[in-house]
Amino acid sequence: MGENNTSVYEFEPTNIDGEVTPLQKYEGKVLLIVNTASECGFTPQYEGLQNIYEKYNDQGFEVLGFPANNFGGQEPGSDEEIKQFCNVNYDVGFPLFSKISVKGEDQHPLFKYLTTASNPDFTGEIKWNFExxxxxxxxxxxxxxxxxxxxxxxxxxxxxxTSLDS
Incomplete structure (x- = not known):
């Protein structure tokens, strides 16, 4: 576990409109948190993310997108530019957050938690956009x-x- 953080509900990131958004507001929902970028080979995954968001949202599922410029300079834009890109190209309806760093010395605390929290798959640094x-x-x-x-x-x-049914 990271610094005594036991769940994502303890974090209060800023959304893409500049408003502090406690993740506590998503309590009881299943979340898919993704580090996103606008100029990546994986950027078309925005479409898939929007599709699964639409498919499961009414069952208590949210996708939370966190733009980050950590990999190959593939998210150079401002929050406003990122928001516009996502709306125009992918009609993104799920919540987007203000651009953050997901690795390195300035890593956002939420991603410090996510990359160190125990899970059945793997821990450690994020390797690229769209983890x-x-x-x-x-x-x-x-x-x-x-x-x-x-x-x-x-x-x-x-x-x-499985998570929605649990």
């Missing part, structure tokens, strides 16, 4: 997926459905 962290209804990390696991893959869909 995915599945959070159960109790706010704890259930599964972690690397960038190349597509949002609509059987692996992720099964994990979401």
């Amino acid at each position: 995915k962290f599945l959070i159960g209804k109790d706010g704890e990390l259930v599964h972690r997926f690397r960038s190349d696991t597509k949002p609509e893959s059987d692996e992720i869909l099964k994990a979401i459905e």
